[in-house]
Amino acid sequence: MATTSSLPTVAPSQTVSRPGIRASPTIEGVHSVKEASLQPIPQQHPHTAVQMNQEANSWLSPMALVFSATIAGLVWLWRRNTKPNVLEPIPFDDWAMANVSVNPELLKRFGIEPPVEDPYAGLADTILARKAPDGVPSNADDDAVGYSKSELAKDMASKYLPFDLDCPGMKVHSVDPPILTIDGFLDDADCDAxxxxxxxxxQSSTIGAGKLEGSQGVELSQRRTSSSVLLDQNILKLRPSIAEPTSILQKRAMTLFPGAKYGPAGQLPPPGTICFESLQVARYEPGQLFMGHQDGFPLITARRNEFQRLATILVYLNDVPEGGNTRFQHLDLSFTPKKGTAVVFFPGFIDxxxxxxxxxxxxxxxxxxWVAQQWxxxxxxxRSAASSELLDGLDVARPDDLVARNAELEEQNRIMKEKMAAMEAHNAQAMQALEAQKKAKKKAQKKAAMPPKKGFGK
Known part of the structure; x- marks a missing residue:
């Protein structure tokens, strides 16, 4: 029976070492050992887990940063060279300068005269509401107030889209620009839902260029103090109880534009095609407001974004006994919120x-x-030259006329931007004065609440 030796077998060319001892080969098959008294070999203690992690992180962290920076750079290049099919938010300043108004009463309160006169002075006297304060039914002529259904239908088809003026409950309050109301547009149950x-x-409402899908806006502002939410596809999929009334509202809205070509909801529509932006629901608590603003975008912005807001359908979700009116400032026309009623107006033209x-x-x-806004x-x-082909069958300007008109519009847009910048500067000054007044009042109240000082002779 074979036996196994407990001693290690040493090959002729191998050495055996132990801590503190150095071995060296001598003659063939025989080894001698010498004490390594000069340079003892130090013992190697194993690292702890913490030490090993620290050493790994010391070289992994720079590599991770380099890797992340590389990926971010590649994504940036891809996004720069790829055209998305949804609208990206634009910088706030571009939108704000062209979509801002100033409250004249607020300016006067601080001794600031409004810098620009109303460019539409006298417009309010020409609207239909001056003769018919409650509006007139849209489906029949009314010679007494000078309303012609056929003329309005023709005008709307050429400037905006063909529009159904036979909708039940519809009234006309202004012909140029067209502003209409529809009683019972949305049922009470859908409003409640x-x-x-x-x-x-x-979430806190924002102002900005808007977006067809996703972001609500790009900037918080004291000009708009409500809270709101865009009901995008993700929310609608997760909340069927919201999806149903949203679908009902949008289907009803589609009937207002017979013959229109619709693109996918929430996606950037091709020229001549319309689509619904995500429905927005907003709540105004007591004291909250939205100062003067435009729903439409400046022409330069609309061309850059390749879409314009053609129509706004503003639906009141509850009765509001006091406050919260929708007021068109140049027209001196105001609407009191009534549950289920829709206000329809056109912030942009078809071109x-x-x-x-x-x-x-x-x-x-x-x-x-509470309101629901469907844009x-x-x-x-x-390119402006292509805007003459926006819709089949529409009576639009000839290309040579369009070039001249666009040049005029560009100049008007420049002048308007300068005026709006001046108005915004005055508005900022008024806000600063108001903030200073609040601080002074708070300081005075704090001082009045302090107990009188006690001292010699008091």
């Missing part, structure tokens, strides 16, 4: 121009106010 299911997802006459505001709410977007060609 939108109010009941959205409070948990409301991409905005209608600056439709400056409007949501006055400060006294009672709580109808139309695709706008990036």
């Amino acid at each position: 939108l109010m009941a299911e959205t409070p948990s997802i409301l 991409g121009r905005p209608d600056d006459r439709l400056l409007h505001e949501a006055t400060a709410a006294v009672d709580e106010k 109808v977007a139309v695709g706008v060609a990036a």
Whole structure:
């Protein structure tokens, strides 16, 4: 039976070492050992887990940073050279300078005279509401107030889109620009569903260029103090109780534009095609407001973004006994929120121009106010020459006329931007004065609340 030796077998050319001892080969098959008294070999203790992690991180962290920076750079290059099919938010300043108004009463309160006179002075005297304060039914002529259904239909088809003036409950309040109301546009149950299911997802409202899908805006502002939410596809999929009334509202809105070509909801529409932006639900608590603003974008912005807001369908979700009116400032036309009623107006023309006459505001709410806003977007060609082919069968300007008109519009846009910048500067000055007044009042109240000083002779 073979036996196994407990001693190691040493090959002729191998050495055996132990801590503190150095071995060296001598003659073939025989080894001698010498004490290594000069340079003892130090013992190697194993690292702890913490030490090993620290050493790994010391060289992994720089590599991770380099890798992340490389990936970020590649993504940036890809996004720069790839055209997205949804609208990217634009810088706030571009939108704000062309979509801002100033409250003249606020300026006067601080001794500041409004720098620009109303460019539409006298417009309010020409609207239909001066003769018919409650509006006139849209489906029949009314010679007494000078309303012609056929003329309005022709005008709307050439400037905006063919529009159904036979909708039940529809009244006309202004012909040029067209502003209409529709009683009972949305049932009470659908109004209640939108109010009941959205409070948990409301966020502070923003102002900006808007977006067809996703972001609500690009900047918080004291000009708009409500809370709101865009009901995009993700929310609608997760909340069927919201999706149903949203679908009902949008299907009803589609009937207002017979024959229109629709693109996918939330996607950038090609020229001549319209689509619905994501429905927005907003809540105004007592004291909250939205100062004067335009729903339409400046012409330059509309061309850059390749879409314009053609129509706004503003639906009141509850009755508001006091405050919260929708007021068109140049027209001196105001609407009191009534549950289920829709206000329809057209902030942009079919060729991409905005209608600056439709400056409007949501006055400060006294009672709580809920609204749903459905914007109808139309695709706008990036180049102005193509805007003559926006819709089949529409009576639009000839190319030579269009070039001259666009040059005029560009100049008007430049002048308007300068005026708006001046107005915004005055508005900022007024806000600063108001803030200083609040601080002074708070300081005075704090001083008055302090106990009188006690000292010699008191």
